[in-house]
Amino acid sequence: MGQFTEQGFIRSRRFLVIVWPVLALLACAVLWSVTLARAHGERVRADAQARKEASAYAAAYEQYITRSVGQMDQIAMQLKYSWEHGARGELLEQLRRDGMFTDAAFSVVALVDRSGVVRSSTRPTLRGLDLSATSFFRQHQNAISTALRVGMVPPQLALGDDEILFTRRLDTIDDEFDGVVLLAVDASYFTSFVGPETLGADGLLAVAASESPLRLEQHASGAPHHMLPRDAAWTADAGVELVKGPDGFADGRARIMGWRRSPVYPLVATVSLSHETALAGAEGYWQESRNRALAASTLLLVLGAVGALLSRRLVLREREQEQVRRAYRTATESGNDGFFMAAAVRNRKGEIVDFTIDDCNERGASFFGMTRHALVGSRVARIDDGLFGSDLLAIYRKAMEAGFHEDERPLPGDGRAQARWGRRRLVRVGNGLAVTLQDISERKAHEHALERLANQDGLTGLASRSAFLEQLPVALDVARERQRALALLFIDLDEFKHVNDAHGHGAGDQLLKAAAQRLQSLLRPSDRVARFGGDEFLVLLDPCEGEREVGAVAQRIVDALAAPFAIGDDLHAVGASIGVALFPRDGADAETLIKHSDMAMYAGKNDGKGRYRFFDPTLSNSLRARSRLKQNLMEAIEDDQFVLHYQPRVDPRDGRLLSMEALLRWQHPALGMVPPGEFIPLAESTGMILRIGELVMDKACAQVAAWRSEGAPLVPVSINVSARQFQRGLVPQQLAAALARHGVPGSLVEVEITESAMMSDQDAILAELAELRALGIKLHVDDFGTGYSSLSQLQRLRMDVLKVDRAFTAELGKSNEGTVFFQAIVSMAHALGMGVVAEGVETMEQLAILRGLGCNEVQGFLVARPMPAREMAQMMKRRYLIDTAVRVA
Known part of the structure; x- marks a missing residue:
């Protein structure tokens, strides 16, 4: 049998003589395939990047052109208005x-x-x-x-x-x-959008009219005009294409041209980038890769020849036969445990100085990251002590003295041992040791998993609530013993519920993970952070030097969590509010510190969110007051303590009453008249505004019905609808029910909606507005100018009236710019078929300016302050609310 083994060994060496050159050739083939593929991929990537840049530049240029032409449009509209009104x-x-x-x-x-x-x-x-x-x-x-x-x-x-x-x-x-x-x-x-630094030396910027032969060009290289293809046709609103050949650009250069048609004006913005410049990097990459591949191919062929030569020599040299396996080889090799025999090496005094590995199975050798052939004959003192510790020889000596030793220990995670945990058993046999090694990684992993479930939050990987509450008293005892301060930060994400509701719990979970990672990156190794529940986190700063240091850390956390989170293809901005309690100043035990930090957090959130606040003993009184106000507000809804006051709107030319606005007031039986600024924010944050809004609709319709039964000369009454009401989509149904209940036509009720309420799902908004119009209700844009409304959005939403915020009215008479800006708003609104109401009119000078600007209605203290329904009835009978002397133009 030994003869056959030897012959097979020699045949394998002979085979290597052929294998080495073949492998070298295969490696060369793979190398050139990869090189060519990467060079091609680099060209494709460069071309795609150039197309992407051309498209992005065209989109940005189109927006620039649209804004610039929009300015000309506004100027032309103002001049048209001035001409047609006699100027x-x-x-x-x-x-x-x-x-x-x-x-x-x-x-x-x-x-x-x-x-x-x-x-x-x-x-x-x-x-x-x-x-x-x-x-x-x-x-x-x-x-x-x-x-x-x-x-x-x-x-x-x-x-x-x-x-x-x-x-x-x-x-x-x-x-x-x-x-x-x-x-x-x-x-x-219009063509100075970017320069040669962006477009490159052969870049081209152009704007063309889609309904006329107008072509305006700017060339980064200073080349002559009229290089754009004269028969260029933009069949789509936007696109990117490679233009080359005789029918392309006048200079014959190939360019990647991106275009985008303005959605507002008959113009097309185009940006063209040199195709040669875009591929220059890819061409350089190919030449460099080709040179490297040639050098590597030469080296591989040389190595293949050397390997074939060395293999031929080994065939002639290696003739030894494998030693006869010991009788226990079959048994030991078939098991999953490692096994080896270690013989003691003694000095002349009989003292054990080392051990020699006489035999082992392959599994035993794998625990040392070695093969059986390499391990047999090795000295224990020379084996890598990183696997079982630097005390390896001492443990072997101890086992020889005691006759037995057993232990468990972790193994390095570098892959040498092919296991993470091992159990070692050493039994003395004669002048040596029989060592058995077992892989217990699976059992240890299960134990660690159970421990992690108990002490770690499964979603974020932070400490769990229970683990943190167990560790916090220990940390407090240590701090008390060493007489040092600690800080507990209670963190709550401000807009997390909106992300969960609008984008689902999957997006919410990803956001929580990202927030946990940001928190951990801001803390020291000695600090601790845990997920307390939902979107709440606790941070223990251990130690801390005082309020200044803690405030700096809290501000860093606020800033970090204010940065938008990239979840999928969307960006979500949530922010955070933080409450801080210091040990031992604000509490001597864990429960008190958590409670006080929670109170401080809610106080900061009530002050405006996105900030941190230290605990103040007066917060208890403030929270109790807020709780009482909340309870009173719930009772006010149940006991119908709300009343409506009305503020008239008049024609600025003759003071004739045209309409009025219904304003909510809370008549508390003990506190008296509670200002809206004190309870409206609380109603918004608690969701009670939905119920209050429905009550306002019903009361306004009931009052209109009462005035009609008294024979009063009616004018429309406008009702304010909060963003939260509007986004629930129930306003049309609730108004329809109130109108039907009191028999009031829709033409006597108007709805005021803020700009911010119309910034969500456009399709849903259009549908809801259409339902309101179907009831015969006019629609107002309330506080115009304080939010964001584009001209195209106003056209699409088809609102009836713009109510200009009082901040713009206050500028009338103070500066020419204030008048010009207000005139632009009036001109735009009238061009869109909308009326204009000026809020906050308080002086006769403002009234005179608004009359000259063609404002349709005015509202403010100059006309009248908000008043109860009975006084408003007298105003309706009086009809003209501005003195005759004031009404004279």
Whole structure:
């Protein structure tokens, strides 16, 4: 049998003589395949990145163009409004003297009358110029559209090719043609979006009109104009494509062109990046990779030849036969336990100085990260002591003396031992030891898993509530003994419930994990953090030096948790409120510290969220007061303690009563009249605003019905609807029920909605607004200007009235800018078919300005303060609420 083993061994060596060169060739093939694939992938990635950048630049450029043209649109609309309301003559000359249109971008601003003659212009030399033969004038003369037109500047203006023309039709009061507003703007105002640093030396920026031959270009390299393909057609609203060949750009260069059509104006923004520049990095990568592959291939072929030569020599040298296996080999090799025999090595005095591994099975050798062949014959003192500790030789000597030793210990996690936990049993046999090794990793892992379940939060990996509550008293005892301070931080995520409700518990769980990771990254190794429950966390700062240090840590946590969390494809901003209690100042035991830090957290949340606050003994009184107010508010709902006061809105021209706003008041039997500022925020935060809002609808409809039965001359009453009510989607049903219950037509009720309430799901908002309109109810945008509303959004939502916030009314008469801004709002609202209500009118000067601006209604203390229903009934009978002297224009 030994002969056959030897022959097989020699044959295997002979086989290696062929294997080495074959492996070298295969490695070369793999190397070149990978090199070519990566080079191709790099080109694909570079091309995709260039397309992505071209698309992103085009989108950004389109937004820039749309905003810029929107400014021209607003200016044209204001000039149209001024012309049609009698401000003619030298209107533009006067505005220029007042500081308007001084920007170099405005080449010409002019007003052309119905005969085509320039009546007013920022360039006096153009006055009297006849433009009746121009294409833009004829188009506006023959079309009744008042939309902004974008086109090329006519030669009559002598402005050159680098200008863009904006025009808008002027109408008489009978909608007859009355002339044209004309703005000529330097093209660089629209094409100076980015420079060569961004687009590259051969980049190209262009804007084109989709309904005219207008083309404006800017070249990063300073190349001549008119390089854009003349027959370029943008069949889609946005896209990216590679343009090359004779039908491409005028200089023949291939470019990746991204375009995006403006959703508002007939313009297309295009950005073109050099294809050669985009692939330059990929080309350099290919040349470098090719050189490396050539060098590596040479080395692999040399190594293959050397390996074949060495294998041939080994065939001639190695002739030893494997020693006869011992009788127990079959038994030991078939088991899962490791086994080896260690013979004692003694000095001349008979003392044990070392052990020699005489034999082992493969499983035993694996515990040392070795093979049986390498382990047999080794000395114990020379075996890596990182596996079973530096006391390995001492343990063997102790087992020889006692005759037996057994222990369990963790093994290194570097993979050498192929196990994480091992049990070792040593039994003395003659002058040596029989050592048995067992892998107990699975049992230990199960024990650790049970311990982790008890002490670790399963979602975040932080300490669990129970584990933290067990450790906190121990930490307090140590701090008390060493006379040092500790700080307990109670952290609550502010907007976590919104994320859970809007995006599901999966997104909420991911956010909690991310928040836990941020918390851990901000703390010292000696500090402790735990998930206390839901979206609440506890942090123990051990030790701490005082309020200043704790405040710095708390602020870092607030800032870190205020940064948005990337969950999937969305960003979620939640923020956090933190309450701080110090040991021993604010409590001597765990329960008191947790309670006080919780109170401080809620106090900070009531102050505005996103902040930290230290515990103050007065907080107990504050929380008790808030609790009492909450209880009183619940009783007020049940006992119907709410009343409505009414504030009239009048026509600024003659003071005639046009409508009124219903305002909620709380008439408490003991506290008297409670201001809305004290209970509305509490009602919003507790959800009671939903019930209160429904009561307001019912009371307003009931009062209108009562006034009608008394024969009062009725005007519409507007009701404020909170964002929380509106987002629940129940407002149309509740109003419909109240109108039907009291027999009130929808035309006598109006609904006021803040801008923030309309920022969620647009489809749901449109559906809810449509239901309200179906009831005959007018819709107001309340406090306009304090939130965010785009022009396109107002068009889409089709609101009836804009209520301008009192902050803008207060600026009237103080500065020219305040008047101009208010005029822009009025012009925009009227252009959209909306009425305008000015809130907070308190002076006659403000009233006079608003009358001149064409404001539809005014509301404020100048007219009347909010009043009970019986006084409002007298106001309706009186009808004209401003003195005759004031009403005179």
